Amino acid sequence: MGGAACALHMPSVTMARNSSPLGMTADFLSVCARHVAQTVAGLLTVSLVVRALGPEGLGAWALLGTTSFLVGLSDLGLSVAVLRAAARPDAAATYRLVRLTMGVVLIVCPCLSLGAYLLLLRLPSELGMLQAELSHAALPAFAAGLIGSLGAPLRSLLLMRGAFTSLAWSRAAASATQVTLTAGGLAMYPSLLVPALGLLASASIEALVLTRAVRHSAPGLELRPCWPKEPAELRDALRQGTAALAINVGVAAAIRADVFILSAYLPLSAVGAYQVASRSIDQIFSLAKQASGWLLHRLGDPDGRPGALRLGTAVLGGLTTSGVVTLALDGSAILEAWVGPLAQDRVVQVAVALLGTAAIIAAAEEIASATLTVSSASTWDVARPMLLGHSLKIAVSLIGARYLGVWGVAGGTVCGNVLIALLIWSKARALVGWRAEELAWTLAPIGAAGLVSLSVGWALAPLAMRTALASALICGGVTLLGTAAALLSWWLHSPPRKEGTTCTSSS
Secondary structure (H helix, E strand, O other): OHHHHHHOOOOHHHHHHHOOHHHHHHHHHHHHHHHHHHHHHHHHHHHHHHHHHHHHHHHHHHHHHHHHHHHHHHHOOHHHHHHHHOOOOOHHHHHHHHHHHHHHHHHHHHHHHHHHHHHHHOOOHHHOHHHHHHHHHHHHHHHHHHHHHHHHHHHHHHHHOOOHHHHHHHHHHHHHHHHHHHHHHHHHOOOOHHHHHHHHHHHHHHHHHHHHHHHHHOOOOOOOOOOOOOHHHHHHHHHHHHHHHHHHHHHHHHHHHHHHHHHHHOOHHHHHHHHHHHHHHHHHHHHHOHHHHHOHHHHOOOOOHHHHHHHHHHHHHHHHHHHHHHHHHHOHHHHHHHHHHHHHOHHHHHHHHHHHHHHHHHHHHHHHHHHHHHHOOOOHHHHHHHHHHHHHHHHHHHHHHHHHOHHHHHHHHHHHHHHHHHHHHHHHHHHHOOOHHHHHHHHHHHHHHHHHHHHHHHHHHHHHOOOHHHHHHHHHHHHHHHHHHHHHHHHHHOOOOOOOOOOOOOO
16 A cells, blocks of 8 residues: 555545544444443353353363354454455455455365364363363354354445444344353253354354345345455455454464463463453453444544544543453452352452553554554554564463463563554554654553542442442443543643644555
8 A cells, every 4th residue: 555545435425424423423332332242242151151160161161262263263364354445445346355255264264163173172181071061062163253254354344334333233133142042051051062052143143134234235245255356366365364364363372372371380260260350351442442443444544544543542542441440449349240259369350450451551552553454554564563562472471371370471461562562653653653742642641541540449449349239330430530531631632733744654
C-alpha cells in the first residue's frame, strides 16, 4: 500500500450510515452487545465446568480449549486479508478472497486438528480418567473449530460492511445455545464431552446466522470454496495473509502456551486456578477492545485516523485499566460467586495482578496496532513487533516457570507486552507524524483512569467484600468512573490535528 494508505475507502452506504452520531452509537452498542454475549457465555461455561468437574476438570477444559484454539489458525491469516480487501471498492476481488479462504480452511484445518489431537494424547499421564474424557471431547471441539474458521472470512466481510447488528445477533444466538446445552448436559452427565458438544452447537448456530447475514449484505458472494484463476492473485493473497498468520501463531504460542508450560511444573488444579485469572482478565480486555472494532474503518481514513487513534486509546485504555484495577481490589466476591472457593487460591490472586498489568500495557497499544493493520504499508509492521514480544514472553515463561511458577509465566506476559508496546508505538508515531508530546497526551487518559479507579476502588474495598452484588455494583461503578476520567482527560488535552501529517506512511 505504501503511501497509498490514504486510499482506503469503505462502501458509500456503510460510511453514510455510520457518519451520524446516531449511527455511530448504534454501531458501538451492537459491537458491545456481541462481546457481552460472548463474555457471558465464556464465564458461565467456566463456572459450570468447575462446579461440575472441579478444579482439575477446569484445568483439563483449559488444555482442550488451548489445543482447539490452534485449529483457528487454519485460515492462514487470510481473514485479515479479507478485512483489508473489503476496505477497497473492488467487491469481486473481495468475494474471490472469501472463497479462497474457505478453501484453504477445508484443506488446512483437518491437518491442524490431527496434530492437536496427537498433542492431547501426549499430555502427562497424571490426568487419569480425564485423559479419556479429553480424547472424546476433542472431536466435537475440533469440529467447532472448523466451523468457526469457515465463518472467519464472513465475519471480516460483515465487519467492514458495517453489519454490526447481524454480528451481534449471531453471537447472542450462539452464546445462548452454548450455555443452555452445557448447563443441561452437565446436570445429567458430568463430563468434558458436554461443554465440547455445547461449543459445537454454538459454532453451528453462529455459522447459520452469519450465512444469512452475508447473503443479505453481499448477495453476489457464492458461499463455496474457489481458487483464483490468476496465480498472481493467489500469491498476493497468501503474502497478505502471512503477516496475520505470523501474528496469530505468535499469539497462540505466547498466550496459549501458558497452560502447557504450567502443566509441566504445577498440578492440574493450579492450571485451573490460573485459567480463572486469565479468563477474567481476558474478558475485561476483550470487551474493552471492541473500541478497535467500532473504529476500524475510521482508522483506515487518513483524515479521521489521528482522532480515532486518540479516542480509541482513551476508551480502550480507560475501560481496561479501570476494570482490571477494580477486579483486583474489589472483585474477590464476584470471583467466588463465579468459581467458588477456587477464587481464594493464591495462584488466582497473583495471576490477576500480573496478567492485569499485562492487559493494561496491551490496551495502550491495541488501537495503534489496529491502525497499522489497516493503514500501514505492510501488515508486517504489526507482525514483527508481535513476534518479537511473544518470543520474549515465551523465553521468560519457560525459564521462570521452573523457578518461580506462576510468577514466572505471568511475568513473562508483562515483559513481552512491554516490548510489543514500544515497537508498535514507534511505527504508529511515524504513520501519523506525531511528536513525543502528542503521544504522551494520547496515553495520558490511561494514567487518569488508573489513578481514579485505584483511589476509589481502594476506599470501597471493605464494602465490596460483603456480598457478590455489592462487589459487582462497586466494580461497575469504579470502572465507569475510571473510564469517565480517561475520557475527560482525552477531551481536555487532545491536541489539535496538524495539517499535512495524517497521510504519512511508515516504511
